[in-house]
Amino acid sequence: MSASIEFNQLHKRYGAHPVLRDFDLKVQAGETVTLIGPSGSGKSTVLRILMTLEPFQEGCLTLDGISYHQPHGKPPFFASDVHLHKVRAKVGMVFQSFNLFPHMTVLRNLVEAPTAVLGLSRDEAEGRAVELLHMVGLSDKAKAYPGQLSGGQQQRVAIARALAMRPQVLLFDEPTSALDPELVGEVLSVIRSLAHEHDLTMLMVTHEMRFAREISDRVCFFEGGRIVEQGKPDQIFNAPEQERTKRFLSSVLNG
């Protein structure tokens, strides 16, 4: 099952510095949306707000119709812990730096949250973990520690770990930016299979333009805390309408 997302006139500031301004974005259930744009344009912030890692000050954000802010919620998150817990249950995130728990084996990384949060039994959780590891092609690494894996393998474990929580929305924050070039492919192929085979809403921030073009239903070009242009990948990459989009694409595609 996947979920829809709606940002409505959202404002996000760090102190006095605005990061997102009058931000609007609608994502349909099951859609794969890629966010591209120069660094500091607010792409990652969109994901971090969705994951409740960052609060926002004004406007409205809903996930499957459920608002992040509660009517009488107190800052910074304007919602109770219980409410945030409920919202987060639908969302998973894959980080640029993997953020696996280094003191746990790969298997325990995948079992920890499902047993603690979803209340699965140990056997059940391990069974699912083994399936997920098989899916990301790391069946033989269950007993290894993250430090013994390559970056690409760690990121695939991180994807499996996020999936173990059965999210409806999966967020990818530059999932291949910390990887050596030769390891990028293995991670992208896992993400590709997710986009095709799983019923997930996916939001991805990436600098892999070719990949964005290949898997996205829609591409959003960010600049200065706003979406400057969005559309089908072919339209954005072949025939961008905005001057700024053209400039950005020509610099990343030819540079």
Place this chain on the structure above:
Amino acid sequence: MILGHELVMSSSAAFAWSILPILLIGLRTTLLAMFAGFVIAVVVGMVFALMRRSQWKIVTWPVGFVVEFLRNTPLLMQLFFLYFVLPEFGVTLPAFWTGTTVLGLQYAAYMSEVYRAGLDALPKGQWEAATALNLSKTRTYRTVVLPQMIPRVLPALGNYLISMMKDTPVLSTITVVEMLNLANRIGDRTFEYLVPLSLVGAIFFVLTCVCSALLRGLERFVPQKGIALR
């Protein structure tokens, strides 16, 4: 006779041999104070460190004040305060427990800073991953944060254990009968201070060496897998 043991003054060696059992009685008190104090310090220090991270100022400020007070006032003053002043308010504790508590609390304040550094050293991504996996605060601390922090702070805690052991003679000032107190008493009785004090020094030296060795063993025993990485 001190504590039922005859003092033999025929030679230095015989004298040393005859007072050793007396000092060992004091050693028991020293060890007990050290271990009880250390348990207090380790546990209360952790409580201090966690409370100082609370999101409520009503918790962080008083705890911050207590920690700074404990860290920035002399041990001896705290000791006298609790031993002599509290009874005036009707609170009377046995000297040993007064001393051990003061020792434990002062080191708890030091250790809370070690814990704080250990908690701060954990990469932010670990907290974020725990949030993204929807782990509760308690669960995050128990299974993600503390298992990574404790091996990192162990050497520093060990140093404080040894430092604390060397502070236990302070308890003799409030009549706790530990090693130094007994050595002094023997000296007062015999006018022979060199041997008892040297013996106390030697016993402390052996004790520190043993503790250091044990700690090094413990550091090796505690799982380090992956923790040194990134």
